[in-house]
Amino acid sequence: MRKARNTRIEIMTNPSQASVASHAPAPLGGSLITPTTLICGVLIAIMLAVLAVRFFLGLGAVTNLNDGYPWGIWVVVDVIIGSAFACGGFSVAMLVYIFNRGEYHPLVRPALLASLFGYTLAGAGVIFDLGRWWNFWHIFSPSYWNPNSVMFEVAVCISLYIIVMWIEFSPAFLEQFGKYEVKKKLNKMLYIFVALGTVLPMMHQSSLGTLLVVMGVQINPLWATPLEPLLYLLTAITMGYAVVLFESCVASTGYRRKLETRLLTPMAKVMLGFLVAYLLVRIGDLVVRGALPHAFQASLEALMFWIETACFAAPLLLIGSEANRRNPARLFLAGMLLMLGGALLRLNGFLIGYETGDGFHYFPALPELLVTVGMFSVEVLGYIIITRRFPVLPREATTH
Amino acid sequence: MSSRRDFIKGFFASGTALAAGVASEPACARETKKLAPGAMGLLYDATLCVGCKACVSACKQANDNPPEFSTVDQLWDTPLDTSGHTFNLIKMYRNGTMEVKDQELDGYAFMKTSCMHCGDPSCVSACPVSAMAKDPVTGVVGYDPEKCIGCRYCVAACPFGIPKYQYDSPTGKIGKCELCRHRYKDGRYSACAEVCPTGATLFGKTSELLIEARRRLALKPGQRTKFPRGKLGGPDQSYEAPASKYLQHVYGEKEYGGTQVLKLSAVNFQKVGMPDLPENAAAALSETIQHTLYGNLIMPFAVLGVMAFAAKRNVKDDDAQGEKHED
Ligand code: SF4
Ligand code: SF4
Ligand code: SF4
Numbered sequence: 106m107r108k109a110r111n112t113r114i115e116i117m118t119n120p121s122q123a124s125v126a127s128h129a130p131a132p133l134g135g136s137l138i139t140p141t142t143l144i145c146g147v148l149i150a151i152m153l154a155v156l157a158v159r160f161f162l163g164l165g166a167v168t169n170l171n172d173g174y175p176w177g178i179w180v181v182v183d184v185i186i187g188s189a190f191a192c193g194g195f196s197v198a199m200l201v202y203i204f205n206r207g208e209y210h211p212l213v214r215p216a217l218l219a220s221l222f223g224y225t226l227a228g229a230g231v232i233f234d235l236g237r238w239w240n241f242w243h244i245f246s247p248s249y250w251n252p253n254s255v256m257f258e259v260a261v262c263i264s265l266y267i268i269v270m271w272i273e274f275s276p277a278f279l280e281q282f283g284k285y286e287v288k289k290k291l292n293k294m295l296y297i298f299v300a301l302g303t304v305l306p307m308m309h310q311s312s313l314g315t316l317l318v319v320m321g322v323q324i325n326p327l328w329a330t331p332l333e334p335l336l337y338l339l340t341a342i343t344m345g346y347a348v349v350l351f352e353s354c355v356a357s358t359g360y361r362r363k364l365e366t367r368l369l370t371p372m373a374k375v376m377l378g379f380l381v382a383y384l385l386v387r388i389g390d391l392v393v394r395g396a397l398p399h400a401f402q403a404s405l406e407a408l409m410f411w412i413e414t415a416c417f418a419a420p421l422l423l424i425g426s427e428a429n430r431r432n433p434a435r436l437f438l439a440g441m442l443l444m445l446g447g448a449l450l451r452l453n454g455f456l457i458g459y460e461t462g463d464g465f466h467y468f469p470a471l472p473e474l475l476v477t478v479g480m481f482s483v484e485v486l487g488y489i490i491i492t493r494r495f496p497v498l499p500r501e502a503t504t505h
Numbered sequence: 506m507s508s509r510r511d512f513i514k515g516f517f518a519s520g521t522a523l524a525a526g527v528a529s530e531p532a533c534a535r536e537t538k539k540l541a542p543g544a545m546g547l548l549y550d551a552t553l554c555v556g557c558k559a560c561v562s563a564c565k566q567a568n569d570n571p572p573e574f575s576t577v578d579q580l581w582d583t584p585l586d587t588s589g590h591t592f593n594l595i596k597m598y599r600n601g602t603m604e605v606k607d608q609e610l611d612g613y614a615f616m617k618t619s620c621m622h623c624g625d626p627s628c629v630s631a632c633p634v635s636a637m638a639k640d641p642v643t644g645v646v647g648y649d650p651e652k653c654i655g656c657r658y659c660v661a662a663c664p665f666g667i668p669k670y671q672y673d674s675p676t677g678k679i680g681k682c683e684l685c686r687h688r689y690k691d692g693r694y695s696a697c698a699e700v701c702p703t704g705a706t707l708f709g710k711t712s713e714l715l716i717e718a719r720r721r722l723a724l725k726p727g728q729r730t731k732f733p734r735g736k737l738g739g740p741d742q743s744y745e746a747p748a749s750k751y752l753q754h755v756y757g758e759k760e761y762g763g764t765q766v767l768k769l770s771a772v773n774f775q776k777v778g779m780p781d782l783p784e785n786a787a788a789a790l791s792e793t794i795q796h797t798l799y800g801n802l803i804m805p806f807a808v809l810g811v812m813a814f815a816a817k818r819n820v821k822d823d824d825a826q827g828e829k830h831e832d
Contacts, residue, residue, distance in 0.1 A: 165672030172588055172669045175660035202816045236655020236670050236677050240634070249634040249652055253792045256658045257633035258799060296820040300813035304805055308798075315794050319627050319662045321787030322780060331794060462666050462778070464586070 130214050130277065131500040133360060133493045141359075145486040152479020155472040156233060164236060167472040173465020174456070176234075178477050181455045183230035185313055186448045187480070188263065189341045191223020193352065194270065195306040196345025200375065202299045209368055211499040214277060215356065216349050218497050221270045222484045228267050230480060231260075255315045262309035269301045281495045310341035317454050325406045325458030326396040328450075332386060336450070339383040344447040346376035350440030354433060356498065365499075370430045373439065377421065380443065384417060409449065409457050416446030534793045537762030537786040538625040540711055544644035545684060546622055546765030547698060548714040550721065551777065552607050552749035553705035553732060554615040556595055560697035560706055564593035564619075567685055567696035586618075589671030589680035593619040593697055598777045607749055607771035614770065616777040617706060619697070620667045620682035621757060622646050622765035623786070628659035628668055628681075630788035636679075637668070644711075644765050645686050650678040664761065664780055664787070684765075694736050701734065704744075709737030711765045718755045718767050724748035761786040 159167045170177050194217035200206045201213055232238050243249040244260045251257050273295070279288040314337030317324050330336070350369055357364040391397050400410050420439035424430045456467065469477075492498050565572070565582060570590045572582035584591040596618055601611035608614075626646050628637045636653035639646050648668070659668045659679065671677030685695045693699065698708035707714065714737060724730055727747050734742040749771055756774050757764035760782040768779065775781055798804055 161675055163673055163675045163677055164670075168672075170670075170672055172586065172660075173666065175657035175670060202819045203812055205815070205819045207819070234656075236657060236679075237650070237653050238655065240652065240654045243634040243652060243654055249636075251632055251635045252799075253630050253788075253795060254633040254658075255791060255795055256631060256656060258795065260633055292820070296816040297813060299816040299820060300809055303812045303816075304809045307808065308805055311798070312795075315791065315798075316658070318794060319631050319787050319791035321627065321664055321790075322782060323661075323664060331790060334794060334798065459661075461661075 129500055130211075130496040130498060132281070132496055133498060135493050137490060137493060139489075142486055142489055145482040145489075148475075148479050148482040149486065152476050152482070155476050155479075158472070159233065159476075164234075167470065167476075169467055169470040169473060171465060171467065173461040174459070174467035176455060177467060178469045178473060179230055179234040181452060182448075182477055183480055184227045184234075185451050185455060187223055187230065188227040188313070189310065189337075189344050189447055189451065190348055190444065191220040191227065192306060192310065192341045192345030193348040194218075194220030194273075194345075195303060196342050197349055197372075198273070198299060199303050199342075200372070202296070203303060209372060211365065212349055212353070212368055212372070214274075214497045215352065215492070216345075217270065217274050218277075218491055219348065219352055219484075219488060221267075221274050222487050224263065224267050224270060226480050226484055228263060231263075233476065255312050255319065259309050259312045259316065262305050262312065266302070266305040266309065269298050269305060272298045273302050277491075277495050277497055306341070307338060311335065311338040313337050313451075314454075320459070323459055323461055324454065325399065325460065326394065327391070327399050327406060327410050328454035328458045330390050330394060330396075332390045333454075335386055336383065336390075339379055339386065340447040340450055343376055343379045343383060343443055346372055346379070347440040347443035347447070350376075350436050351444060354437040354440070356492075360492075360498070362498070364433050366431055366433060366436070369433075369436055370427075373424055373430045373436055374427075376443070377424065380417065380420060387417075406453070406458050409453050413446055413449035413453055416442045416449060535789050535796065537784070537789040540624040540763050540765060541642065541644045542712070543642045544622075544624070544711040544765045545709070546644075546711040546714060546767065547619075547684075547695060548707045548709070548718055548737075549617045549766065549768045550705050550707070550718075550732075551615055551617075551768065551770040551772070552751065553703045553746075554595065554617070555703055555705070556597065556615045557702065558595050559700045559702060560617070561591075561593055561595060563696040563700040564682070565591070567688065568592055568680075570680070587667065587669060589669045589673075589677060592680055592682040593617065596778060598772055609772050609776065612772070614772040614777055615705075616770070616779070617697075617768070618665075618667075618778070620646060620684070620766070621665055621760075622684060623761055624763040624765065625761060625786035625788050627662040627664060627761075627786070627788050627791075630792055631658040631662035633658070640686070643684075643686070645684045646681075647683045647686055648679055648681055653679060655679075662787075664782060694739075699735060704732045704734035704742075707733060707737055708735065708739075711767065713737050714767055715755065715758060718758075718769055721748060721769060722751050722753055722755065724751075726750040759784050762789070 155167050164170055168177055197209060197212050197216040201209050232241065235241060244264070275291065276288050279291065311334035314333035317329065317333055318331065350373065353365060353369055356362065400407050419442050423435050424439045429435050562582065570592065573584040573588060573590055575583045575585050584594060587594050596616050598614040598616065600609060600613070603611065603613045605612040606614065622645060624644070626639060629639050629646060633656065634652050634654055636649045637646060637659050655670065655677065657670050660670055668679045668681045670679055688694065688696065694708045698706045717737060726749060729745055729747050731743045731745055734744070751769055751771055752773070754774065756768040756770065756779055757766055762784060770777060
């Protein structure tokens with residue numbers, strides 16, 4: 106009886122909806138051993154083997170990092186791009202709790218879960234890449250701090266955010282383990298963590314862009330601007346919504362659930378708002394700095410710039426009209442393109458547009474790629490396990 | 506509804522403030538730092554360098570660095586660039602028939618590659634754990650492996666490509682010239698300057714080295730003059746030789762606000778591998794942005810306050826709803 110009553114205290118659910126109970130998150134159930142999870146397992150095992158070599162023989166043994174390119178895909182893809190992909194939780198939570206758009210509530214938990222994994226793995230990825238990882242704790246010890254360092258801000262902020270996110274997500278675990286009293290207490294404090302969960306990503310996602318500034322003339326003018334923090338923040342938010350679109354489509358196909366276009370269509374509109382703001386700042390900045398001529402040179406940088414820009418511009422055409430925003434295929438494609446665009450903005454700034462002198466080249470080595478693939482597998486596997494065993498996805502009559 | 510609009514407005518207003526703060530010269534803009542009066546450095550005069558690489562070998566010895574090979578027989582230390590194990594290198598510029606030294610066309614020239622000991626170093630600004638630090642008196646940019654986490658942001662940040670990580674070791678360190686600061690206590694100085702037979706690499710106070718550099722630029726090509734060797738102001742080891750046809754540019758006097766290592770050359774500096782840098786250091790811009798956004802954490806706490814206020818209301822709404830359902 107008590108349990109039945111308590112399950113109705115859906116503190117994280119949306120007040121404006123009559124059908125609260127029917128949309129409350131619930132575990133999906135089902136087997137954990139499927140072809141997908143098995144493949145993930147194999148890829149993770151390969152990653153662990155590569156990492157063992159890395160920790161025994163050094164970074165050079167498994168990566169193509171060199172004196173000219175000290176950062177490769179472990180930093181740029183796993184951490185810088187990976188954490189931006191993990192902005193879904195932040196973007197949706199902001200919509201629900203800050204802008205009070207309760208109707209999006211069912212999206213919060215799945216998005217937060219993906220973010221939790223994305224960030225936790227980005228944090229782990231940093232450790233693999235650190236050349237002197239056993240000193241990592243120096244980041245948390247004031248006697249070592251350098252507040253002038255953008256890297257310092259990023260490191261502290263990401264670490265805090267990972268903790269905050271686990272707390273934000275903990276109601277799902279508490280529900281599953283029947284700890285309703287704890288959950289109720291936590292809910293009284295939750296707003297603090299929700300607020301922190303909005304401010305911290307704003308801080309470090311913008312700072313990830315600021316990382317480029319101190320590299321100065323080494324960065325191609327197409328990506329070297331003091332407005333870097335704003336560009337990275339706006340794209341991180343856009344990518345957050347794009348990832349939610351993407352994941353909702355994948356989850357609905359994978360788990361054969363109905364796609365929540367009712368929520369995704371208006372959310373896509375919010376996303377387009379941020380996208381337009383981004384494009385205005387981006388193009389305005391290029392014009393004001395006089396960097397635009399660099400986009401018309403016969404160079405890899407110029408080509409990549411146009412691909413990146415096309416990825417950002419195409420969604421305006423794809424889902425610019427309300428009718429098109431109801432089309433799941435278009436939503437999915439627009440989401441993918443915006444994820445790609447944001448990823449390219451980062452890849453271009455940190456690798457393609459980074460010129461450190463003649464004679465240096467970088468392309469990831471196979472073992473290096475296998476680690477990135479392995480990290481992605483951890484994410485997929487974790488998502489499957491948690492959604493099948495914990496109340497994350499909204500309950501649905503046709504759930505398998 | 507109206508309060509939601511207020512929040513949206515507030516959000517975009519803070520976004521605009523952020524943009525404006527970064528784009529305009531904010532109140533807390535940090536100027537590019539000037540050199541300390543006691544700044545020590547080197548003067549490298551490419552026209553005096555004979556390419557003997559005595560300095561490369563002395564640098565290896567002074568820093569206990571192993572040889573690095575680029576030839577099949579592996580007989581001599583033959584690094585092709587500076588690395589985690591090679592902190593100093595003489596590189597050669599070649600053009601056409603390579604007939605005349607210090608000539609851009611059909612000529613050749615040398616250039617030393619080692620840390621410039623910037624007045625406002627990007628590597629120091631970048632390092633999250635203060636492992637790269639500038640000595641307040643000598644201005645020497647030193648590295649402390651005990652502090653370093655190996656993030657290699659300093660490697661990415663340095664415009665001269667100087668700090669390098671030792672990728673070949675599971676416990677790799679960053680390797681870079683520290684102006685031989687470990688030798689000062691024995692009354693020694695930079696090994697590269699100590700062994701240089703022609704005085705092409707000269708150790709001294711940067712302010713005095715700059716005066717010496719300007720003196721050389723003022724000479725007529727071919728005019729005989731005295732060139733000091735070793736340490737400027739140390740025991741006299743000078744010799745007489747004709748002055749070369751210098752470019753009228755002391756590299757390092759203005760670049761990134763000034764570096765403690767200065768360079769003279771007869772061949773265009775970019776052609777011999779020295780980047781064309783503005784007078785304002787990238788570190789100054791980076792730190793200006795950093796402190797505009799996070800100075801004393803004012804902005805983060807202000808935004809946090811707004812967010813907490815909004816979240817408290819909206820999360821509580823959920824709560825109240827839950828209680829109502831309960832009845
Ligand atoms: S040359 Fe590079 S390593 Fe040396 S002080 Fe300047 S930024 Fe640092
Ligand atoms: S690699 Fe070491 S010295 Fe360089 S920035 Fe990172 S912590 Fe500092
Ligand atoms: S000062 Fe010392 S460490 Fe630096 S280049 Fe000269 S010999 Fe090498």
